[in-house]
Structure formats: C-alpha cells, structure tokens
Amino acid sequence: MRLENTGIAGTLESSDVMVTVKPNPASGIDIQIESSVIAQYGDEMRETVKSVMQEFDITDAVVELQDKGAMDCVLRARAETAVCRALGVGFNWKGEDGK
Amino acid sequence: MVNAVGREMPEKIGSYTVRPFAGTGKAAKILPPVVSKRCPKLGPEDHNKLCKDLKEAIVKTGLKDGMTISFHHCFREGDMVIGQVLTAIRELGIKHLRFAPSAVVNIKNPSIVSFVKDGTIDRIEASGIRGELGDAVIDGLMDEPVILRPHGARPRAIETGDLQIDVAFIGASSSDEYGNCTGQIGPNACGSLGYAFVDASCAAQVVIVTDNLVEYPCCPTSISQQFVDYVVAVEQIGDPVKIGAGAARMTKNPRDLMIASKAADAIAASRLFKEGFSFQTGAGAISIACTNYLAERMEERGIHASFALGGMTANIIEMFKKGLVRVLECSQSFDAVAARAIAEYPNILEIDNSVYSNPYTKGSMLDKLNFGVLGALEVDTDFNINILTGMSGEMMGGLGGGPDVADGADISIVTIPVIRGRTPSIVPKVFTCCTPGESVAMVVTEAGIALNPKHKYYEMLREDFEAAGIATVTIQYLCDLALSYTGVPKPIETTDKVVAVVEYRDGTVIDVIRQIKR
Structure with a gap:
C-alpha cells in the first residue's frame, strides 16, 4: 500500500519522538532519523519503523523521526499513530497488531 | 598496560608518561618539598x-x-x-x-x-x-x-x-x-x-x-x-x-525529587547522622532537593551539623541561618546568595580548594566529611563512576570534586536516575572511569538503593538500613532494569589515539579517553 496523505504523531519533548509519515514519490520505505543516540540505537529504530510499516502493509513512505531519546515502545506507539492518522483510520485496539 | 580498575592504556601518550592507577590510598606517604615558581621580589x-x-x-x-x-x-x-x-x-x-x-x-x-x-x-x-x-x-x-x-x-x-x-x-x-x-x-x-x-x-x-x-x-x-x-x-x-544571579530553584521533576528524598532517608538512617555530623551535597538539581530534604530530617530529629563543605548554594545558607549548620566551608559559591553570604556571616568561610580537597596537604577537610552526595553520568556494576563522557562518547562535563568527595567522605552517595531518555545510566561498564567503585558507598535511584558490598562501611550501612527498614537492591538489578527499558546500546567505536588523560587524586591515571571513530 502507498501512503496518500501525511500523518504526524508525537512531540519534541524529552523522551518522546515526533514521527512524520509522508507519501514517497519513489518506492520503498525511506527512513530519516534525527537523534542524539543514533549511533547507539539507529539500527533498532529503523527495525521498529519497518515492522510498523509491515503491520499496516505500507510499502512506500517517507518516515521522519525527530527523536528526543524515546524508548522503543514510545517510538512504536508514535509510528503506529502517525500511520493511522495518515490513513485516516482509528487504531484497532482489539486487533493483534492494530489493523 | 592495565590499571587497577581494568582500564587499558599506553605507557606513554605524547610527552606524557602514564603512572597507572593502583587503587585508593596507594600513593607515597612522604613527598618531596612543595614546588613553587614564586620568587622573592621587591615591590x-x-x-x-x-x-x-x-x-x-x-x-x-x-x-x-x-x-x-x-x-x-x-x-x-x-x-x-x-x-x-x-x-x-x-x-x-x-x-x-x-x-x-x-x-x-x-x-x-x-x-x-x-x-x-x-x-x-x-x-x-x-x-x-x-x-x-x-x-x-x-x-x-x-x-x-x-x-x-x-x-x-x-x-x-x-x-x-x-x-x-x-x-x-x-x-x-x-x-x-x-x-x-x-x-x-x-x-x-x-x-x-x-x-x-x-x-x-x-x-x-x-x-x-x-x-x-x-x-x-x-x-x-x-x-x-x-x-x-x-x-x-x-x-x-x-x-x-x-x-x-539568583538562587537555583528546587526542581519539580518528581523522579528527581524521589531520588533526593531517598538519598536523604539513606543519610538519616545511618548511625553517622548524629549531632555534629558533616555533609557536602553539591549543586545539581537532585543535590539541591536532597539538601532540602536533609534539612527536614535534621529538624525532625533535632540534629545539627558541624559543617557543610564545598560548593555552596542558597539553600545551605538557609540551613545555616536556621541554625542547622554551625560552619560553612565554601570552596566555591554557586549562586548570588551564597556569594554574598561569606562577607555577611563570620561562620561562613571562604576556603582554599587545596584545604578542601587536596589529599596531599597535612589534612584536607574531606578527611572530616561524613556524607557526600554526588551526581554522575553513568555508574557501572563495579560502582565505577563516569562524570566526563556522554552516551556517544562526547565530552559532557568536568571531574569537579567528585572523585575527591567519594574518596574523602565516610559515606559517598551517588544520586542518579536509572535512565535518561533512552540512555541507560546504570551500565555494565562505564565508558570513562573517573571515580573508582571502591570509594562509592551506594547508588540511589528511583528504582531502589544499591549498597556497594566492597565499600569499607558496607556492613555498618547494611545494619543501619535494616534497622530503619530501608530495602536495597543489587547494582546488577538496576543495570538490568535500565537496559530492559532502553535496549542494549551499540558500543562506541574509538581509534587508538588518546585525546585525554583522566588523572586520579594522586596523579595516577585512572582512565584515558580515545578519539571517537566517525
């Protein structure tokens, strides 16, 4: 699935992350990370974003992370919310992975 | 070569010859006469x-x-x-x-x-x-x-x-x-x-x-x-x-307040918390809050301190004015209130940093200190402290008096949250060792207090905590907890070039800092 709209979730507060998902004019998931702990956790952050995109069957998107030291669970929640907002759907709390 | 805290270092760095750290209290007892370049001169x-x-x-x-x-x-x-x-x-x-x-x-x-x-x-x-x-x-x-x-x-x-x-x-x-x-x-x-x-x-x-x-x-x-x-x-x-310009304000961060309160409880539980005790708390947010909680415990129990030492803050001046502390020995004044107080009160004294912290005088005031509260960037499971380098190896701070206070005070207390953002502060091995773990009595976090079993007052503290009903955890527990929140960070990669040497109180090298690979 391609994204048609932009979705944003999160804040720039300490320990949070602002996730912006946008349509990707090219193909694939393009992840851009701004974080003071990118050297330590950059790979893990990419993996988390990719797995969220997989959950929602998103194949093409630009994902921007403005990270202020968020833990993995926070990043996952923000990424899921950003995707839901971009898709204009509510989060399915009953579903296994929110779809 | 490898020093007493397991840090590897070259024998010579540029023109600097390394004397490896051998443990606390291992230095020469008698040294040559004081060297001064000061010459007699006519006015x-x-x-x-x-x-x-x-x-x-x-x-x-x-x-x-x-x-x-x-x-x-x-x-x-x-x-x-x-x-x-x-x-x-x-x-x-x-x-x-x-x-x-x-x-x-x-x-x-x-x-x-x-x-x-x-x-x-x-x-x-x-x-x-x-x-x-x-x-x-x-x-x-x-x-x-x-x-x-x-x-x-x-x-x-x-x-x-x-x-x-x-x-x-x-x-x-x-x-x-x-x-x-x-x-x-x-x-x-x-x-x-x-x-x-x-x-x-x-x-x-x-x-x-x-x-x-x-x-x-x-x-x-x-x-x-x-x-x-x-x-x-x-x-x-x-x-x-x-x-x-003004007095540093009391933090409102509930986590920091919780750590500060626990640290004050730890002090109050000790048998050394008695009439005429002495303390140094410092200027960080947790330290300032801890000072205030300590003042409350002193008032509740009717206990007065003989002296407070080191960098002074407005809230210690406040304690002095209330009669809770007899003498303030100021090596530094952290705010305007503390700066003015020296000229206003005869029992608030300006002291030479050397008499405060130099182990090689005929006696430094740290020798007489009961409780020292310290901040840190990282503590490891051997209780070694890092106060210099941050998560990505970047230079974040200064050694200050931390290594001196840890060694000099009877009971040195590190106050630190288990994580800061996604950065674990209790780690398997600190990136830069600044203060040797053997000089650290306990680590106080929001998730519990860990006593150092290798500290000279461990048995006494364990008894006192038991009597006061203060539960403890192991440092390994705190480390595991921190990493369970953050995940295990990728190690920092360095080159072989040593860019900084970290000396201990006695002039031996406790660690070196290498150039970060980019």
Missing part, C-alpha cells in the same frame, strides 16, 4: 602595580612562547577574563602556551578552539572540557592529550611540580591597585575565590584582573598583595547573570 618603586591594559601586564610578566598560564573558574559560565586575556596574548603573537584553568570553562565568544587552531594554545590541563572545545578535542584537535584532574588533584599537581604555572591570571570582582583582592564584593561578585589560592602562591607571576578598583586596602581581602605582581582594570570581568 614596585612607585608603589603601584596598575597596568593600563592587559597587554601591558602580559608584556611586563615576560610571558613567552611555550609557557603555562592559569585561570580560575569561580565566574563559571559568566567568565569574561579568559577570553580577554587570550585575545590580548594572541595579539601579542605569543604561541604554544599550556592552558591550565582550574575547571571546565565553556567560553563561546571567543571560543578556546580558535586559540588552539591558531597555535596560541597547544596543551590543555583542566578538570573537564565540553561544548565546542570538547567536541573538537574528542575529534583529535590536539597533538598532546588534554590532562583532566579532579579539584583535589590540581593543587597536588601544582605543588609537586607536575603543573608549574608561569603566569596566573586571577579575575577578582574587587581589587585595590596593590593587588589585595576578593570575589565577595563588587558588581560581579562570585563569592569564594577558592580555586585561585594555589595559583597565587605557586605561580611565578600573578596578574589580578578586575572591573572594580577599590580604595586601598581592599576589604575583605581573599588574595593578598604579597602574591601579586600586576593589577589590570578592564571594563567587565563577567556576566552576572551567568555567574549565578
């Missing part, structure tokens, strides 16, 4: 030491290429002396100086980096570096390693001759034309000049830089005219807002 014939500007004073000192210059950090981030002096030195074309301030000085405009790049400075010895200078050093800016020393080690290094100062530039908020000076009065008062005393007594030449010339004799006087060669009046020596 000026016209009985005036005033120079028209910094350049005239610098020229008169005979400062030459390759010499060592020193400064104190009592104006903290508000310092405007260092920038002006270095600029004057640059304009005179003097090069290759060793720059030896008493602490981290983070001046921005002009930046120290520019003085390194143009060759004015080619060696640095301080208690820490950070900001632009820190980043540049960790990226390999300098050929010679930066030598970092805790507060107590600097006067030791000066008096043993490891660090000999040719010209000390001492900023003072008031001075007379003959060099009697102080930091206690004047528009840019900074309080105690504690870190400048050893420079005044051991440097070959001493230049006082002030922006408030007063009628002779300056009263009160901290540094006496007998040590002073020249006096320069400049327009401004500091930015009063950054020197410390």
Whole structure:
C-alpha cells in the first residue's frame, strides 16, 4: 500500500519522538532519523519503523523521526499513530497488531 | 598496560608518561618539598602595580612562547577574563602556551578552539572540557592529550611540580591597585575565590584582573598583595547573570525529587547522622532537593551539623541561618546568595580548594566529611563512576570534586536516575572511569538503593538500613532494569589515539579517553 496523505504523531519533548509519515514519490520505505543516540540505537529504530510499516502493509513512505531519546515502545506507539492518522483510520485496539 | 580498575592504556601518550592507577590510598606517604615558581621580589618603586591594559601586564610578566598560564573558574559560565586575556596574548603573537584553568570553562565568544587552531594554545590541563572545545578535542584537535584532574588533584599537581604555572591570571570582582583582592564584593561578585589560592602562591607571576578598583586596602581581602605582581582594570570581568544571579530553584521533576528524598532517608538512617555530623551535597538539581530534604530530617530529629563543605548554594545558607549548620566551608559559591553570604556571616568561610580537597596537604577537610552526595553520568556494576563522557562518547562535563568527595567522605552517595531518555545510566561498564567503585558507598535511584558490598562501611550501612527498614537492591538489578527499558546500546567505536588523560587524586591515571571513530 502507498501512503496518500501525511500523518504526524508525537512531540519534541524529552523522551518522546515526533514521527512524520509522508507519501514517497519513489518506492520503498525511506527512513530519516534525527537523534542524539543514533549511533547507539539507529539500527533498532529503523527495525521498529519497518515492522510498523509491515503491520499496516505500507510499502512506500517517507518516515521522519525527530527523536528526543524515546524508548522503543514510545517510538512504536508514535509510528503506529502517525500511520493511522495518515490513513485516516482509528487504531484497532482489539486487533493483534492494530489493523 | 592495565590499571587497577581494568582500564587499558599506553605507557606513554605524547610527552606524557602514564603512572597507572593502583587503587585508593596507594600513593607515597612522604613527598618531596612543595614546588613553587614564586620568587622573592621587591615591590614596585612607585608603589603601584596598575597596568593600563592587559597587554601591558602580559608584556611586563615576560610571558613567552611555550609557557603555562592559569585561570580560575569561580565566574563559571559568566567568565569574561579568559577570553580577554587570550585575545590580548594572541595579539601579542605569543604561541604554544599550556592552558591550565582550574575547571571546565565553556567560553563561546571567543571560543578556546580558535586559540588552539591558531597555535596560541597547544596543551590543555583542566578538570573537564565540553561544548565546542570538547567536541573538537574528542575529534583529535590536539597533538598532546588534554590532562583532566579532579579539584583535589590540581593543587597536588601544582605543588609537586607536575603543573608549574608561569603566569596566573586571577579575575577578582574587587581589587585595590596593590593587588589585595576578593570575589565577595563588587558588581560581579562570585563569592569564594577558592580555586585561585594555589595559583597565587605557586605561580611565578600573578596578574589580578578586575572591573572594580577599590580604595586601598581592599576589604575583605581573599588574595593578598604579597602574591601579586600586576593589577589590570578592564571594563567587565563577567556576566552576572551567568555567574549565578539568583538562587537555583528546587526542581519539580518528581523522579528527581524521589531520588533526593531517598538519598536523604539513606543519610538519616545511618548511625553517622548524629549531632555534629558533616555533609557536602553539591549543586545539581537532585543535590539541591536532597539538601532540602536533609534539612527536614535534621529538624525532625533535632540534629545539627558541624559543617557543610564545598560548593555552596542558597539553600545551605538557609540551613545555616536556621541554625542547622554551625560552619560553612565554601570552596566555591554557586549562586548570588551564597556569594554574598561569606562577607555577611563570620561562620561562613571562604576556603582554599587545596584545604578542601587536596589529599596531599597535612589534612584536607574531606578527611572530616561524613556524607557526600554526588551526581554522575553513568555508574557501572563495579560502582565505577563516569562524570566526563556522554552516551556517544562526547565530552559532557568536568571531574569537579567528585572523585575527591567519594574518596574523602565516610559515606559517598551517588544520586542518579536509572535512565535518561533512552540512555541507560546504570551500565555494565562505564565508558570513562573517573571515580573508582571502591570509594562509592551506594547508588540511589528511583528504582531502589544499591549498597556497594566492597565499600569499607558496607556492613555498618547494611545494619543501619535494616534497622530503619530501608530495602536495597543489587547494582546488577538496576543495570538490568535500565537496559530492559532502553535496549542494549551499540558500543562506541574509538581509534587508538588518546585525546585525554583522566588523572586520579594522586596523579595516577585512572582512565584515558580515545578519539571517537566517525
């Protein structure tokens, strides 16, 4: 699935992350990370974003992370919310992975 | 080679010969006589030491290429002396100086980096570096390693001759034309000049830089005219807002308050918490809150302290005014309230940093300290403390008096949250070891208190905690907890180039900092 709209979730507060998902004019998931702990956790952050995109069957998107030291669970929640907002759907709390 | 805390280091780094750390209390008992470059000298014939500007004073000192210059950090981030002096030195074309301030000085405009790049400075010895200078050093800016020393080690290094100062530039908020000076009065008062005393007594030449010339004799006087060669009046020596305009406010962060309260409970549970005890708490957010909680516990139990030591804050002055502490021994004043208090109360004393923290005097005040509260960036499962380098290996702070207080105080308490953002603070191995774990009694976090089983007072603390009903956890538990929140970070990659040497109190090397691979 391609994204048609932009979705944003999160804040720039300490320990949070602002996730912006946008349509990707090219193909694939393009992840851009701004974080003071990118050297330590950059790979893990990419993996988390990719797995969220997989959950929602998103194949093409630009994902921007403005990270202020968020833990993995926070990043996952923000990424899921950003995707839901971009898709204009509510989060399915009953579903296994929110779809 | 590998030192006593398991850190690997080369035997020689540039022109620096490494003496590896061998454990606390392992240093020589008797040392050679004190080294001082101070010479006997007749006072000026016209009985005036005033120079028209910094350049005239610098020229008169005979400062030459390759010499060592020193400064104190009592104006903290508000310092405007260092920038002006270095600029004057640059304009005179003097090069290759060793720059030896008493602490981290983070001046921005002009930046120290520019003085390194143009060759004015080619060696640095301080208690820490950070900001632009820190980043540049960790990226390999300098050929010679930066030598970092805790507060107590600097006067030791000066008096043993490891660090000999040719010209000390001492900023003072008031001075007379003959060099009697102080930091206690004047528009840019900074309080105690504690870190400048050893420079005044051991440097070959001493230049006082002030922006408030007063009628002779300056009263009160901290540094006496007998040590002073020249006096320069400049327009401004500091930015009063950054020197410390008001009292630091109490944090509202519930996590920090919880840690502070637990630390105060730990102190109050100890049998050493009794009439006439002594403490040092420091200036961090948790420290200030801990001081307030400690004051409450003292009032509840009707206990008074004999003295508080080190860097003073407004809330310790408040405790003093309430009669909770008999004497305040100030090596530094962290805010304007503390700065003014020295001149106002006879029992609030300005002390020389050397008597505060130097293990090689005939007795430092830390020897008499019961409780010391410390901050840290990281603590590891061996209780080693890192107070210098951050998550990505960047230079974040200075050693300050941390290693001294940990070693000197009977009970040293590290207050630290288990994580900061996604950065674990309790880790398997600190990136830079600054304070050896054997000198740390306990770590207090929001998730529990860990006692160090290898500390000399472990059994006593364990008994006291049991009696007071204070539960403890292991340091391994705290480390596992932190990593369960953050995930395991990728290790920092470094090159083989050593950019900084971390000296312990006794001048041995406790760790080295290597260039970060980018």
